[in-house]
Amino acid sequence: MSKLSRLRLAGTKNMAIIETKNLTYTYPGATKPSIIDVSIKVEKGEFVLITGPSGCGKTTLCRCFNGLVPHFYQGELKGEISVAGVNTLEHHTYEMAKHVGLVFQNPENQLFALSIEKDVAFGLENVGVSREEMRKKVDWALNLTGIYDLRERSPHEISGGQQQRVAIAAVLAMEPEIIVLDEPTSFLDPLSAEKIFEVIYALNKKQGITVILVEHRLDLTAKYTNHLIVMDEGKVRFEGNPREILSTEETRLIGVGIPKATLLYQMLKKDGLNLNGNIPLSSEELADQLLEALKPK
Amino acid sequence: MSVFDGLRFRKVYSPIHNLDPRIKFVYVISIFVVAILFYQIIPLLFLFFLQIPFVLLARVQRQWLRSLRGASFLAGFIFIVNVATTYFTSGYTLLAPNVENAAAMTLRFVVLVESFSVFFLTTSPDHLGLALEESRVPYEFAFAFTTAVRFVPVLAEEAQTIMDAQKARGLELEKGGLLKRIRNYVPVLIPLIVSAIRRSLELAEAMESRAWGATKKRTNLYLLKLRRGDYALLAITVGILVVAIYVRLFVPIPTITQLL
Ligand SMILES: Nc1ncnc2c1ncn2[C@@H]1O[C@H](COP(=O)(O)OP(=O)(O)OP(=O)(O)O)[C@@H](O)[C@H]1O
Ligand SMILES: [Mg+2]
Numbered sequence: 001m002s003k004l005s006r007l008r009l010a011g012t013k014n015m016a017i018i019e020t021k022n023l024t025y026t027y028p029g030a031t032k033p034s035i036i037d038v039s040i041k042v043e044k045g046e047f048v049l050i051t052g053p054s055g056c057g058k059t060t061l062c063r064c065f066n067g068l069v070p071h072f073y074q075g076e077l078k079g080e081i082s083v084a085g086v087n088t089l090e091h092h093t094y095e096m097a098k099h100v101g102l103v104f105q106n107p108e109n110q111l112f113a114l115s116i117e118k119d120v121a122f123g124l125e126n127v128g129v130s131r132e133e134m135r136k137k138v139d140w141a142l143n144l145t146g147i148y149d150l151r152e153r154s155p156h157e158i159s160g161g162q163q164q165r166v167a168i169a170a171v172l173a174m175e176p177e178i179i180v181l182d183e184p185t186s187f188l189d190p191l192s193a194e195k196i197f198e199v200i201y202a203l204n205k206k207q208g209i210t211v212i213l214v215e216h217r218l219d220l221t222a223k224y225t226n227h228l229i230v231m232d233e234g235k236v237r238f239e240g241n242p243r244e245i246l247s248t249e250e251t252r253l254i255g256v257g258i259p260k261a262t263l264l265y266q267m268l269k270k271d272g273l274n275l276n277g278n279i280p281l282s283s284e285e286l287a288d289q290l291l292e293a294l295k296p297k
Numbered sequence: 298m299s300v301f302d303g304l305r306f307r308k309v310y311s312p313i314h315n316l317d318p319r320i321k322f323v324y325v326i327s328i329f330v331v332a333i334l335f336y337q338i339i340p341l342l343f344l345f346f347l348q349i350p351f352v353l354l355a356r357v358q359r360q361w362l363r364s365l366r367g368a369s370f371l372a373g374f375i376f377i378v379n380v381a382t383t384y385f386t387s388g389y390t391l392l393a394p395n396v397e398n399a400a401a402m403t404l405r406f407v408v409l410v411e412s413f414s415v416f417f418l419t420t421s422p423d424h425l426g427l428a429l430e431e432s433r434v435p436y437e438f439a440f441a442f443t444t445a446v447r448f449v450p451v452l453a454e455e456a457q458t459i460m461d462a463q464k465a466r467g468l469e470l471e472k473g474g475l476l477k478r479i480r481n482y483v484p485v486l487i488p489l490i491v492s493a494i495r496r497s498l499e500l501a502e503a504m505e506s507r508a509w510g511a512t513k514k515r516t517n518l519y520l521l522k523l524r525r526g527d528y529a530l531l532a533i534t535v536g537i538l539v540v541a542i543y544v545r546l547f548v549p550i551p552t553i554t555q556l557l
Contacts, residue, residue, distance in 0.1 A: 097508035
């Protein structure tokens with residue numbers, strides 16, 4: 001799809017780019033399904049955050065988005081799924097690669113080449129893009145993720161945060177409509193993590209790429225989204241506005257890491273201090289509200 | 298990490314490193330052939346010294362000396378076996394020409410080692426992988442090669458971590474006889490293998506997600522292109538071959554014993 005037609009599509013409102021209906025999947029040999037009756041809808045250009053306790057099926061759901069489930073993992077998939085207008089059941093993962101880019105948890109195990117730029121080019125080489133065009137796309141992806149200067153290094157000469165940016169650049173080079181990131185920062189320190197989130201956010205805002213981010217660190221990420229999905233034991237428990245979902249007691253009991261700002265807001269509210277504005281998701285938002293409340297009238 | 302340092306490759310830039318690996322390979326094979334053509338010591342000495350400018354230009358003299366030192370044991374062995382066989386077959390006498398002949402055989406071996414080590418010391422793995430990709434070798438092999446090189450330092454680091462962890466739990470690696478020592482490594486090897494398998498699954502998943510196998514007509518970001526230096530090396534190689542064949546056919550080569 002050309003850049004122009006993609007922009008036009010991005011302009012059309014309320015177009016589901018990912019839609020699943022009653023998706024249930026069981027890994028081969030497993031006794032119970034890892035995701036159960038998942039029905040979600042993601043619109044074009046959205047920044048969606050998926051969270052939930054360990055083992056609740058977040059990674060499994062991500063694998064459905066580009067057809068790794070069921071093509072790579074086999075097993076039994078029931079229900080309907082459509083991603084970028086394509087039924088993943090009928091199309092191989094390598095066909096999905098131009099629509100959906102998947103970034104994994106461990107940056108080390110998704111880089112295979114001996115230089116950064118060769119790695120970023122890997123997907124394009126696989127689909128047979130011409131050398132001139134490949135050069136342009138690789139440089140574009142390297143620049144967007146801020147690693148252009150590292151392009152000739154080898155993967156073990158750079159930090160984990162930089163490796164993860166290479167992994168993002170590598171899926172970005174394919175110009176996908178959707179990028180799915182499965183806990184991309186769990187191997188990184190908070191500062192590198194924040195830098196990664198900023199790169200992702202910019203891709204969403206400036207390039208209009210639909211982002212699906214799986215994260216536990218809501219403190220750092222809740223502020224980017226207005227579409228939160230909370231999973232538990234293979235099911236979608238809550239879906240919608242993060243401010244509402246994160247302020248309920250049930251969410252906390254599932255084991256979701258509620259942002260500290262949200263918790264503090266609720267404590268203050270319980271003690272009778274009503275702050276103006278929305279329920280805050282980040283320390284910055286709460287700080288603004290507190291400042292306003294403390295201002296002498 | 299000291300044990301594994303030798304396994305890491307470093308990027309070095311020199312006129313020799315920048316040469317096309319395919320031409321370098323042709324050069325090495327030619328030296329190989331010429332070394333087989335001659336059994337006299339003088340041309341072999343000549344071949345030996347011919348490599349030295351390459352080593353100096355590539356600035357790998359230290360590693361080169363190390364590889365020669367590594368070969369010296371085998372070279373000594375070849376020399377002794379050669380001398381011994383002539384000693385026993387020529388009625389228990391040691392003649393100067395025989396010793397010279399043994400020395401020539403040894404030198405031939407050294408030249409072979411030398412030329413191959415120049416090739417491997419001056420060819421980075423990604424160049425080699427690229428050469429494999431551009432020759433008729435199936436892409437899977439080239440990919441397996443570069444990926445293996447890529448993960449050598451990663452696995453080495455992991456092995457070190459596991460060793461440290463097991464030592465902290467009281468594992469004594471350097472204790473007991475040879476068999477016991479080998480058995481000591483089992484608690485290191487098993488976690489290493491398990492983790493390598495898990496790693497390879499993750500790699501396979503990442504490769505699939507990046508359109509592995511989408512088309513038979515894969516393209517390549519890099520293109521190996523012959524440049525002036527490559528043509529020069531090719532000319533040198535052809536020159537050496539022509540001169541060597543001419544000398545071999547038409548010039549009688551004296552041995553050192555005859556000269557003295
Ligand atoms: N390859 C597999 N084969 C069989 N079962 C699996 C496989 N991968 C995951 N599972 C199972 O599926 C369930 C969901 O796992 P999944 O990895 O999707 O959870 P997750 O939400 O990503 O957890 P985490 O936060 O720890 O990454 C778990 O019970 C897990 O044991
Ligand atoms: Mg997971």
